[in-house]
Amino acid sequence: MVKIHAASRRSPDFEDDTCTVTAEMADGTLASGVFCFSTSPNSDLEIFGDRGRLLVSCYAFDGFDFLSTSTYPGGIGKRLRNLVSSLGSVRGALPNALRGGDFAATYFHLWNHFADCIRRGVAPACTLEDGKHAVQVALAALQSVESGRPVSVV
Numbered sequence: 001m002v003k004i005h006a007a008s009r010r011s012p013d014f015e016d017d018t019c020t021v022t023a024e025m026a027d028g029t030l031a032s033g034v035f036c037f038s039t040s041p042n043s044d045l046e047i048f049g050d051r052g053r054l055l056v057s058c059y060a061f062d063g064f065d066f067l068s069t070s071t072y073p074g075g076i077g078k079r080l081r082n083l084v085s086s087l088g089s090v091r092g093a094l095p096n097a098l099r100g101g102d103f104a105a106t107y108f109h110l111w112n113h114f115a116d117c118i119r120r121g122v123a124p125a126c127t128l129e130d131g132k133h134a135v136q137v138a139l140a141a142l143q144s145v146e147s148g149r150p151v152s153v154v
Contacts, residue, residue: 004141
């Protein structure tokens with residue numbers, strides 16, 4: 001079972017301009033998300049664990065980073081490693097950027113995977129059951145916004 005709690009605020013432009021979602025997974029893991037249409041374009045994902053955190057920034061060509069529990073993002077060592085890594089990635093970044101960047105590549109690879117599954121007759125990485133569960137979670141978040149209370153998803 002998963003518990004979902006969500007809150008949403010309107011703006012003059014969007015019905016659900018800003019939304020926060022918190023969840024408690026069946027194993028006790030906590031998850032949270034903040035979504036906002038009126039800020040600058042951003043699509044980041046951070047996963048925190050007992051060894052550090054993984055940051056994925058979908059709009060940056062060098063947007064994949066791991067920080068150990070002893071690494072500070074603004075530390076000089078981390079900044080220098082990021083600079084060297086970014087400079088090494090620039091050569092491959094330009095052709096990728098001209099094709100729409102990593103964000104567009106996600107859709108390209110998604111559709112290629114789908115077509116490959118049809119051609120080879122293999123099961124896709126995500127199943128219809130996965131999609132059904134994702135819709136259940138989204139509906140629970142909407143129900144939580146409307147009721148102001150957490151909602152359980154089986």
